[in-house]
Amino acid sequence: MFFSILIIVVLGALDSWLNAVFTCVAFLVGCATSVLSGLIGMKIGVFANARTTIKAQQGLNAAFQTSFRAALVMGFVLCSAGLLNLFVLIYLFRLYYSDAFTDQNATHSLFEAIAGYGLGGSCIGLFGRVGGGIYTKAADVGADLVGKNRADLPEDDPRNPAVIADNVGDNVGDIAGMGADLFGSFAEASCAALVIGSQGGLWEHWYNCAYPLTISAVGLFVCFLTSFVATQTDVSTEEKIEPTLKKQLLVSTVLMTPCLYGLSIWFLPATTKSLGGVENVKNWHVFICGLCGLWSGLIIGYVTEYYTSHSYRPVREVADSCTQGGAATNIIYGLALGYLSVIIPVICLAITVYVSHEMAGFYGVAIAALGILSTLSIGLTIDAFGPICDNAGGLAEMAGMEERVRDRTDALDAAGNTTAAIGKGFAIGSAALVSLALFSGFITLAPKSAFDLDAKGNIIVNILKPWPFAGLLVGAMLPYWFTALTMKSVGRAANEMVAEVERQWTEDKRILDENYPDVLPDYDACIRISTDSSLKEMFAPGALVMLSPLIVGFLFGVQALAGLLCGALVSGVQMAISQSNTGGAWDNAKKYIEKGAIVGVEKGSEAHKAAVVGDTVGDPLKDTSGPSINILIKLMAIISLVFARSFPKHNGGLLGMAFGS
Secondary structure (H helix, E strand, O other), rough: HHHHHHHHHHHHHHHHHHHHHHHHHHHHHHHHHHHHHHHHHHHHHHHHHHHHHHHOOOHHHHHHHHHHHHHHHHHHHHHHHHHHHHHHHHHOOOOOOOEEOOOOOHHHHHHHHHHHHHHHHHHHHHHHHHHHHHHHHHHHHHHHHHHHHHHHOOOOOOOOOOHHHHHHHHHHHHHOOOOOOHHHHHHHHHHHHHHHHHHHOOOEEEEEEEEEHHHHHHHHHHHHHHHHHOOOOOOHHHHHHHHHHHHHHHHHHHHHHHHHHHHHHHHHOOOEEEEEEEEEHHHHHHHHHHHHHHHHHHHHHHHHHHHHOOHHHHEEEEHHHHOOOHHHHHHHHEEEEEEHHHHHHHHHHHHHHHHHHHHHHHHHHHHHHHHHOOOHHHHHHOOOOHHHHHHHHHHHOOOOOOHHHHHHHHHHHHHHHHHHHHHHHHHHHHHHHHHHHHHHHHHHOOOOOOEEEOOOOOOOOOOOOHHHHHHHHHHHHHHHHHHHHHHHHHHHHHHHHHHHHHHHHHHHHHHOOOOOOOOOOOOHHHHHHHHHHHHHHHHHHHHHHHHHHHHHHHHHHHHHHHHHHHHHHHHHEEEEEEEHHHHHHHHHHHHHOOOOHHHHOOOHHHHHHHHHHHHHHHHHHHHHHHHHHHHHHHHHHHHHOHHHHOOOOOOOOHHHHHHOO
């Protein structure tokens, strides 16, 4: 009898360790896929930059088609690689979890191990976004401050030593970091839906569980068809750029709607007894969840465009404020714009969460997140379009090409700023839903003895109790702490960049003298500053995000951790949207002035310098802190999910156990 019990205990422990090994394998595959996404994106960006510049000599349409198709390749490669690797990983894991889809516990274990894939994607996404953001904005802010406001040099002038670091940074932060970030969103949304679905009534059949993957797969095909709308459009004038890009979102959303319905009817049972905490869920209920996410993403995209494009009133008001009150009123107007831009997206997310949860519980919330991400290929395309055009303009300036070439690339870049903001809006919206879905997975796996239970045995997180409420306050503070760390990092690195540029100009005055065109500055020194700063400065924000849930979960218990996750989600979404849109508006207000749209205001004027100040303040907001916050809320949630079974069962964690509370 004793030996039988011993064997059972040993086998149980061995099984737990093997589950941990599979989770680690999934984590490493997620990390590798995220790194691959960034590398492929940078390769495509570098190859496309010069080609776009050359095509801009032929006309605006030729430059648009080149940059758009290059961005399209990146969007499809990244999404395809993420989906393919996840699919292969599941099939390989099924060789060990052979009882999956016949035994519920085996099915649970399979998809809990797969959750490591999302964790790996988000870990690399965090460092890609934070490190890449610090890299690019240190160079960009430094180059603008010292080049435009102190030396009156045009943007990307080769006499400015920081311009090469700025161009490199566009690829590092805006393409590689963005690609890793959105891959993390896709991986976590898919893993959340798979985990929650396996815990409900879908665990008996693989094709039921695979429903989330089919959404992404069909989304690829829909986006492929949508791309022909842009590639077959003649974009010969500046006024056609933004509408053509914006049409991509509308067409892909319209085409995806019936596809989503067909998938829901085909791959899901007519009625599921229990799913995501809701009983008797119909397949059309799940379709409504995905539909809410899909169309919420479109609305968020359009609202983002309204607040960040200089084709509309808000950005033009910001630009006009530069002519009246200078940099101060520019910053005041920009901050107000960012706060206003939060209202409609948050209402859309609130409606989506309510409807989805009523229809299919937390599984519905996860499907809503995948609804937003179902058109991810197009979202990535219009996001990568901006940095490609930005660097094309830099190459045109440094190569001394005709003014009309730079005008064309600037027109594309201005539209690219707006579409990049739209991409960030998609990422933030999906991150909110993904984080909530992952939170439900964490609650399901965490020790029940640490929570209050209702009459049916369901877990209750009561925020009126001390541990959850204390965690809520601390969680709401974390995005502010994170923003402070990333903003200060960019500021320190930018100061180093300014000092280095001024040192070079002081030691060799021929650099600024047009009579010595062959005397070039030391670009490597500035690149080294950005590289060293990004590697050094990303450690503290990364540690804050990754250690916070573990410290709170182990020391203070899962109730405090539940409050922490909720607080970070609620405050993080508001901050991420406002920061991204404020920065995008300041950037396009500057470009609106530079194109001569305000009568009597030219480059180099006081109003233009005020706009440059706003742009430099907004750069770390829109490209470092803002988009990184969405990774903060996702990564904290998935870390909590992966470690849920390891946290103490005592209500108060290790400290509660030590002091007997």
